[in-house]
Amino acid sequence: MKIIIVENAAVGSHKAYNLLVQGLQTQARVLGLATGSTPILLYQEMAQSKLDFSHITTINLDEYLGLGPNNPQSYHYFMKQHLFQFKSFSKNYLPNGLAPDINQELQRYDQVIADHPIAIQILGIGQNGHIGFNEPGTSFHSQTHCVTLSSSTRDANARFFPNKQAVPQKAISMGLFSIMQSQRIILMAWGKDKAEAVSQMINGPVTEKCPASILQKHPHTTVILDSAAAAKLN
Numbered sequence: 341m342k343i344i345i346v347e348n349a350a351v352g353s354h355k356a357y358n359l360l361v362q363g364l365q366t367q368a369r370v371l372g373l374a375t376g377s378t379p380i381l382l383y384q385e386m387a388q389s390k391l392d393f394s395h396i397t398t399i400n401l402d403e404y405l406g407l408g409p410n411n412p413q414s415y416h417y418f419m420k421q422h423l424f425q426f427k428s429f430s431k432n433y434l435p436n437g438l439a440p441d442i443n444q445e446l447q448r449y450d451q452v453i454a455d456h457p458i459a460i461q462i463l464g465i466g467q468n469g470h471i472g473f474n475e476p477g478t479s480f481h482s483q484t485h486c487v488t489l490s491s492s493t494r495d496a497n498a499r500f501f502p503n504k505q506a507v508p509q510k511a512i513s514m515g516l517f518s519i520m521q522s523q524r525i526i527l528m529a530w531g532k533d534k535a536e537a538v539s540q541m542i543n544g545p546v547t548e549k550c551p552a553s554i555l556q557k558h559p560h561t562t563v564i565l566d567s568a569a570a571a572k573l574n
């Protein structure tokens with residue numbers, strides 16, 4: 341793991357953008373994308389850039405179960421709002437939150453990931469150490485799966501909803517095994533609320549209790565932190 345500590349999210353997001361540009365220059369053609377507040381400034385820089393993404397395929401980590409693409413709280417909507425309305429790509433893949441047959445959707449998404457090996461995976465991290473929607477206790481061998489969201493995750497994400505009751509109970513998430521197949525990983529974390537999860541991810545044991553700790557075993561992971569998120573690193 342390469343750890344980069346910066347003054348703030350804007351500086352960190354620019355560093356992530358530069359790493360992305362380097363990757364695109366070395367023929368990266370498939371990007372794994374995250375949602376949540378962490379990657380917003382990175383997506384803003386991508387949206388405002390002169391970069392041509394028309395030959396790039398994107399694969400998002402997750403989507404809430406029960407939310408359709410036109411629901412303002414869905415990750416489909418989030419990605420359109422922050423990136424896809426500004427830049428066109430060859431193809432944008434997200435799990436289908438309204439899939440009538442969940443098992444078929446899980447298989448479909450695993451096939452998408454198999455057909456498009458991810459060159460660069462962008463990640464955030466949840467306060468409980470989750471990546472994507474892989475909650476504590478998720479197998480390191482997991483592929484695309486249906487997740488029951490933890491209370492802490494629903495609490496943390498409630499800020500995007502009218503109230504906590506409106507936050508879906510379940511989601512479809514790319515699994516930890518699939519994330520670890522990415523050639524390169526860029527994980528960003530901003531703010532004191534992530535400091536404990538970041539410390540466990542980097543300095544703690546590799547344990548399914550902290551899903552992000554598996555990244556200690558990934559050969560090309562760059563972690564970009566602001567000073568608040570890095571505060572508990574020794």
Ligand SMILES: N[C@@H]1[C@@H](O)[C@H](O)[C@@H](COP(=O)(O)O)O[C@@H]1O
Pocket residue numbers: 374375376377378379401402463464465466467471472473493497
């Ligand atoms: N599924 C997303 C994750 O991909 C994201 O990393 C996490 C942190 O979100 P934020 O960046 O808003 O702190 O929230 C959700 O759980």
